[in-house]
Amino acid sequence: MAYGRRPIVPAINGRSGIRLPPLPFSHGDAVNLSTFISDNMQQLVAEWEAFAATLLPAAEAMTPMALRDHFRDILDQIAFETDSSETQSEQGAMSASVGRQSAAALHGTLRHAAGFELHQVGTEFCTLRANVLRRWTAQGFDLNEGAFHQMMRFNAAIDRAMSESLGRYAEELERSRNKFLAILGHDLRTPLGAIIMTSQYLATPGISSERMAEAADRLSRSAAAMSAMIKDLLEFTRSRLGEGIPVSPAPADLAHVCALALNEIHTAYPSRRFNLQTSGPLDCVADGERIRQVLWNLLSNAVQHGGRDLPIDVIANGEATCITVQVKNHGPAISADALQVIFDPMIHVGRDDEDGYSMPPANLGLGLFIAREIVCAHRGEISAASSDDEGTTFAFTLPRGA
Numbered sequence: 001m002a003y004g005r006r007p008i009v010p011a012i013n014g015r016s017g018i019r020l021p022p023l024p025f026s027h028g029d030a031v032n033l034s035t036f037i038s039d040n041m042q043q044l045v046a047e048w049e050a051f052a053a054t055l056l057p058a059a060e061a062m063t064p065m066a067l068r069d070h071f072r073d074i075l076d077q078i079a080f081e082t083d084s085s086e087t088q089s090e091q092g093a094m095s096a097s098v099g100r101q102s103a104a105a106l107h108g109t110l111r112h113a114a115g116f117e118l119h120q121v122g123t124e125f126c127t128l129r130a131n132v133l134r135r136w137t138a139q140g141f142d143l144n145e146g147a148f149h150q151m152m153r154f155n156a157a158i159d160r161a162m163s164e165s166l167g168r169y170a171e172e173l174e175r176s177r178n179k180f181l182a183i184l185g186h187d188l189r190t191p192l193g194a195i196i197m198t199s200q201y202l203a204t205p206g207i208s209s210e211r212m213a214e215a216a217d218r219l220s221r222s223a224a225a226m227s228a229m230i231k232d233l234l235e236f237t238r239s240r241l242g243e244g245i246p247v248s249p250a251p252a253d254l255a256h257v258c259a260l261a262l263n264e265i266h267t268a269y270p271s272r273r274f275n276l277q278t279s280g281p282l283d284c285v286a287d288g289e290r291i292r293q294v295l296w297n298l299l300s301n302a303v304q305h306g307g308r309d310l311p312i313d314v315i316a317n318g319e320a321t322c323i324t325v326q327v328k329n330h331g332p333a334i335s336a337d338a339l340q341v342i343f344d345p346m347i348h349v350g351r352d353d354e355d356g357y358s359m360p361p362a363n364l365g366l367g368l369f370i371a372r373e374i375v376c377a378h379r380g381e382i383s384a385a386s387s388d389d390e391g392t393t394f395a396f397t398l399p400r401g402a
Contacts, residue, residue, distance in 0.1 A: 033150040034083030036136050037075055044132060045071045051127050058115035058344075066340060069110050073103035074161055075128075081157035082150060104161035108168030112176070115344040121169055125162035129155070188229060191222035198222070221268070232366040235373070236345055245290070245370065247377045252288040254323055254398075258316050261295035269303050273311040280318030284400045290374045291398070295327070297367035298394045302329035305392065322380075322397050330391035339384055345369040371396070 037044065049068045053059050059067060111121045133151065141147070198215045201207070207215070235245055255278045262274050295314070302312045306329030315326040334342065345366055375382040375396045382396040 031136070031139060031141070032083065033132075033136055033147075033154055034079040037079040037082070037132060040135065041072060041075060044075060044128075044135075047131050048124065048128055052124060055116060055120045055123070058111075058117075058120070061343075062114060062340060066110075066114070070103035070107045074107060077103060078154065078157040078161060081160070082154040084153070102161075102164050104164040105168040108165035109172055111165070112169045112172040113341055113344075115341060118166065118169055118173070121165055122162060125158055125165065129158045184229070184233075188226060191225040194222040195219055232370060235370050236366050245373045245377055247287040247290050247374065249285045249287055249378070252284060252286045252291070254282040254284060254286070254288075254291065254316055254318075254325065257288050257292050258295060258314055258325065261292045261299060262314060264292075264296060265299040265303070272303055272308070274299070275311050275313045277313065277315045278318075279316070280323075282316055282318045282323055284323055284398060286378055286398055287374075290377075294371045294374050294396065295325070297371045298327040301367060301394070302327055302392070305329065305334075306331040322399050324395060324397045326393050326395040328391055328393045333388045334384070334386035334392055339386060342384055343368050343372040343382070368394075 045068055048071050049064060052067045053062075108121060132154070137143070198218050202212065202215050258276055258278070262276055266272070266274055299312065299314070306312055310330040313326070313328040315328065317324050317326075371394075372382050375398070378398050380396055380398040382394070384392070384394050386392040
């Protein structure tokens with residue numbers, strides 16, 4: 001074959017194209033690609049869902065329905081555009097006008113909320129493209145001009161859907177970053193303001209020793225709040241860089257660790273009631289300081305979202321091969337949608353605050369994420385369940401020999 005300028009064929013559906021020689025497939029007419037997608041919708045959706053389930057860690061806790069969210073609607077739109085006779089400019093204008101409301105854009109929003117990475121969303125569409133074309137061409141037909149132009153329209157439709165999905169994901173990512181910075185500025189300002197005001201108060205002449213002790217306590221608590229937020233930020237950054245949260249396992253008594261955590265949380269919230277129940281052997285190999293941090297984060301969450309006049313229970317149970325610790329509070333139930341993403345970073349689950357009780361200032365939305373990372377570093381598991389009748393329970397299980 002001579003190389004150089006390739007011949008241009010007459011317009012097909014108002015387009016011009018490049019004449020390619022038929023590829024060596026069996027003889028026969030190609031099944032319309034749009035029809036093929038519609039006829040094989042169930043299998044294509046199932047394959048997409050199966051691939052999405054491999055995109056860890058976000059997919060690990062998701063239901064099949066959540067995994068496939070708008071797959072069918074996305075494929076329907078791709079099939080429609082593949083069969084469409086619109087020009088590229090007309091389709092581009094249509095995409096620009098409806099892209100923000102399309103199923104692909106909503107898919108990007110939900111994938112961001114579920115904790116998927118940007119590149120994982122892109123690989124979903126790349127895999128979809130490969131699966132559809134593999135199945136379609138496997139039927140055995142002449143890959144002629146008509147089939148070639150169907151593939152061109154199909155690829156353009158896939159590209160548009162992926163662009164809309166990734167574009168929406170990027171918008172949500174930017175929005176969450178801005179929200180995070182706003183929360184960080186607000187939450188750091190609160191204890192910092194307390195430190196400034198208390199310092200000015202301490203400069204007042206004639207303060208009694210009792211008042212001075214109270215002021216020193218306020219300074220200590222405000223500094224501790226700022227220190228906890230900065231520590232959470234460092235842990236979050238380390239985990240995002242792929243380093244994970246380091247743990248130093250050693251022989252530990254979880255009954256003692258639970259008691260220490262309860263003592264600390266009661267000091268921070270003296271008006272709240274906390275109960276500890278233990279059963280079975282609670283000795284294991286774990287990083288006691290890190291597990292205390294897990295308990296502090298779970299207990300702080302329970303204080304924020306539980307009923308103010310209701311107790312918070314910590315239940316530790318030792319079994320032959322593992323230890324399970326539960327933190328239970330009673331209050332408004334967490335919705336099923338919120339439970340799906342509650343361990344993701346920068347997630348804030350609100351509650352009706354009818355009694356006027358406000359959340360503490362240290363609320364970057366990283367506590368539960370860090371708790372999950374620490375438990376996973378111990379090769380353990382963590383979960384959350386919530387209902388109006390039973391309240392909310394966070395539970396983590398650690399192997400004895402972590």
